[in-house]
Amino acid sequence: NAGVTQTPKFRILKIGQSMTLQCAQDMNHNYMYWYRQDPGMGLKLIYYSVGAGITDKGEVPNGYNVSRSTTEDFPLRLELAAPSQTSVYFCASSGQELSYEQYFGPGTRLTVT
């Protein structure tokens, strides 16, 4: 199993540009999550999904959109990039374990200038 994969690893965007961060998991997990990590701030939940076709906002959803058309994929869309979206983005997934363990991808480092 590859686990949780993310592409790209790095990206530089100009203000106002758009992009999609890709996330895929091969563990047949129902739950998937997008976080952003800023220095000294921990991880903040952007959006999450409890299954294909179902998504919901997390703590910091403004400026982002998601979709979940399949169990495996959970892309994150930035429509009009702003410098405040410079961050490291992590995708995670979890299954039906009682411990709710989340499995993380390696992250995408995004810079908006």
Next chain:
Amino acid sequence: GEDVEQSLFLSVREGDSSVINCTYTDSSSTYLYWYKQEPGAGLQLLTYIFSNMDMKQDQRLTVLLNKKDKHLSLRIADTQTGDSAIYFCAEVTGGGNKLTFGTGTQLKVEL
């Protein structure tokens, strides 16, 4: 949202014990976690504790839970240079499947 709090930095000498502390917010959290993040990588689950336990030991790791004070700690015995990383505590919130993470503690192990 409410914050899960951790100190930002901890420096220890190789071979010593490290203790990383966390204060969480939700007294109804069923599980509490410790995740490790190595440079340039995602988070990896180290260990977790169920809320009806006071202590959990797993090789060099000991987790202590004080529910009255909402305090969680991670003790790493015989700390090695490979333990240098950022350590996050996290609690289950919102009815399950969502986690709230602390700000992370950067552990530096010196020779």
